[in-house]
Amino acid sequence: xxxxxxxxxxxxxxxxxxxxxxxxxxxxxELVVKLQALLPHQLNRGNQSSxxxxxxxxxxxxxxxxxxxxxxxESLAHxxxxxxxxxxxxxxxxxxxxxVDVETMIRNLLQH
Numbered sequence: 001x002x003x004x005x006x007x008x009x010x011x012x013x014x015x016x017x018x019x020x021x022x023x024x025x026x027x028x029x030e031l032v033v034k035l036q037a038l039l040p041h042q043l044n045r046g047n048q049s050s051x052x053x054x055x056x057x058x059x060x061x062x063x064x065x066x067x068x069x070x071x072x073x074e075s076l077a078h079x080x081x082x083x084x085x086x087x088x089x090x091x092x093x094x095x096x097x098x099x100v101d102v103e104t105m106i107r108n109l110l111q112h
Contacts (some may be wrong), residue, residue, distance in 0.1 A: 072109055079105045 023031075029051075036054045039061055049057075083101055 075109050076105070079108060 032051050032054055035058055036049065039054075039057060083105065
């Protein structure tokens with residue numbers, strides 16, 4: 001039984017020494033508030049949300065951003081392929097029309 005007491009007390013001392021390196025609850029709450037401020041307005045529902053809800057919404061938002069980046073990358077690749085195909089087929093293209101094409105591509109991407 002004395003072995004149990006020693007291991008129990010050694011667990012307490014090791015956990016108390018490691019807790020000094022952990023973040024305080026106030027620090028965590030401050031970071032959660034900062035994280036919530038980064039969410040879009042429709043997801044940012046004020047201070048009434050629980051920490052778990054804010055973390056869940058943040059994860060979902062990050063996943064949606066990844067999907068949006070993938071979709072925009074595919075659209076850009078498609079537009080660049082289309083543009084390079086059309087510019088290689090037309091032998092006379094001026095630099096001003098090429099800059100307009102890039103501007104048009106960017107506008108098309110932003111509309112998706």
